[in-house]
Amino acid sequence: MFNKSLILGGLAVFVLLVTTPFWYGLLKAGPPPTPEPPPNGASVCVAPVEYMRSSHMKLLDVWRDEVIREAKRETIVVNDPKLGTLEFGKGLQLACMDCHSNKEQFCDSCHEYVSARPDCWTCHMTPAEIASKEAL
Amino acid sequence: MKYVYSLGAVIALMLIAWFGSLIPGMQYFFGVAVPYLAIVIFLGGFAWKIWDWAKSPVPFSIQTTCGQAKSLDFIPHNRLEAPNTNTEVIARMALEILTFRSLFRHTKADVYAGPKLTYESAKWLWLFALIFHYSFLVIVIRHLRLFLEPVPAPIVWLDWADSLFEMGLPTLYLTDAGLLIGLLFLFARRLFTRPVRYMSLFNDYFPLFLLLAIGITGVLMRMVFRGGIDIAAIKAMGVGLVTFSPVVSPDISAIFYVHLFLVCALLIYFPFSKLMHLGGVFLSPTRNMRNNTREVRHVNPWNPDIKPHSYAAYEDEFREYMVEAGIPVEKELEPQKEAAEPA
Numbered sequence: 001m002f003n004k005s006l007i008l009g010g011l012a013v014f015v016l017l018v019t020t021p022f023w024y025g026l027l028k029a030g031p032p033p034t035p036e037p038p039p040n041g042a043s044v045c046v047a048p049v050e051y052m053r054s055s056h057m058k059l060l061d062v063w064r065d066e067v068i069r070e071a072k073r074e075t076i077v078v079n080d081p082k083l084g085t086l087e088f089g090k091g092l093q094l095a096c097m098d099c100h101s102n103k104e105q106f107c108d109s110c111h112e113y114v115s116a117r118p119d120c121w122t123c124h125m126t127p128a129e130i131a132s133k134e135a136l
Numbered sequence: 137m138k139y140v141y142s143l144g145a146v147i148a149l150m151l152i153a154w155f156g157s158l159i160p161g162m163q164y165f166f167g168v169a170v171p172y173l174a175i176v177i178f179l180g181g182f183a184w185k186i187w188d189w190a191k192s193p194v195p196f197s198i199q200t201t202c203g204q205a206k207s208l209d210f211i212p213h214n215r216l217e218a219p220n221t222n223t224e225v226i227a228r229m230a231l232e233i234l235t236f237r238s239l240f241r242h243t244k245a246d247v248y249a250g251p252k253l254t255y256e257s258a259k260w261l262w263l264f265a266l267i268f269h270y271s272f273l274v275i276v277i278r279h280l281r282l283f284l285e286p287v288p289a290p291i292v293w294l295d296w297a298d299s300l301f302e303m304g305l306p307t308l309y310l311t312d313a314g315l316l317i318g319l320l321f322l323f324a325r326r327l328f329t330r331p332v333r334y335m336s337l338f339n340d341y342f343p344l345f346l347l348l349a350i351g352i353t354g355v356l357m358r359m360v361f362r363g364g365i366d367i368a369a370i371k372a373m374g375v376g377l378v379t380f381s382p383v384v385s386p387d388i389s390a391i392f393y394v395h396l397f398l399v400c401a402l403l404i405y406f407p408f409s410k411l412m413h414l415g416g417v418f419l420s421p422t423r424n425m426r427n428n429t430r431e432v433r434h435v436n437p438w439n440p441d442i443k444p445h446s447y448a449a450y451e452d453e454f455r456e457y458m459v460e461a462g463i464p465v466e467k468e469l470e471p472q473k474e475a476a477e478p479a
Contacts, residue, residue: 002190002194002437004190007190007419008190011182011183011186011187011415015179018175018178018179019179020284021280021283021284021374022147024288024378024379025285025378025379026285027378027380029285029375029376029379030285030370032369032375033368045309050364050366050387053366053368054362054363054364054365054367055362055363057305057306057362058305058362061304063280076465082195099375101211102325110367112287113285113368113371114282114287114367115281115287115292115295116259116367117292117295117296118305131206
């Protein structure tokens, strides 16, 4: 066999690279994140949970286009068994953060897990940030 | 017509995964069993193929030279095209592997009335091959975010750079577009360039369709059919696979299983197909040998150890028998017998 050490060495490097995911965490990984339920006790969202889980970014995108480009600012009404009738404007701060007020415990828990880095927060502020600004 | 069979094979694979994953309980088969089988066959097949190539004899020094070999001092040596030292070979190999230098030489041949044959430079193949391969590499690395927990910073940076233009939500990855554009070109080349079409086979079209289907299902899953694509549940599956504690979420939609099954099919197909150029490019003797046949005699290491046997030595060995058989010899037998008799 020609250049045995070189070829077997190269093959070993390749196998190590391909199996990175297997030895990266040394076969240990924490459980997947569970986003915090709304602190205010709301149990009904603007859309079914399954839809929100997979497609919330699409909804936010549609809202953004409707509000900013088409000036369709009609509100969304949700009937919550505990909090009664809730009325939301379309938007991250107007709707989502009203119930899911804790960005770190809700948004970030999944986004960091799957390395999704939406640029919402370059413009929007979390309730905590707003409170700290108002305190100044 | 050959591309129709390849397309049919890919569609069949997609249908298997589509309807198979809808059968209750089969998510475990498509989400756990097939991926494990695929990675084992991929790695085993890859190593076997490399081993098979590595032990094949290379009896001749067969580097392709595209320039002046090292010669007398006053003749300029083309160090990249006829590498003489290991360093020069590494430089040549690196340019070949990282920039596809031999594709850069691709020419297009045309026959005009006359008949007159012309060749002209055609860089399209090189350009789109480069776009496709680098896009594919980035996509593969990017997918590590679904297997590694926590996600390493370089993968986050790569993800950021790839979605730099922030088109759409979720953002469009540039490499997704690059992969599909590159593949479509490579397919169109096989379809519309007549000589290439003539020599294209089932196994030329099949990987193209397979990769196209993987790319298209991936983009659709991200950008269009979000329903049932709970990315956190998918990552939990990926992490479960690599930590040998597989979990399957029942809510993931069929398109994900189609995507995953096609990737598994690609992994299984890989070691036994032309796709092995991933490993083969490193082992191609026409590129990885030194062009030093003027300085060093190339001896096949598999040659049996045959000592030179001159005629004189041959006659020494068989002289008695030759004389006995009446074959003329250059040197007569020593007169030992005659000397012995009188005594």
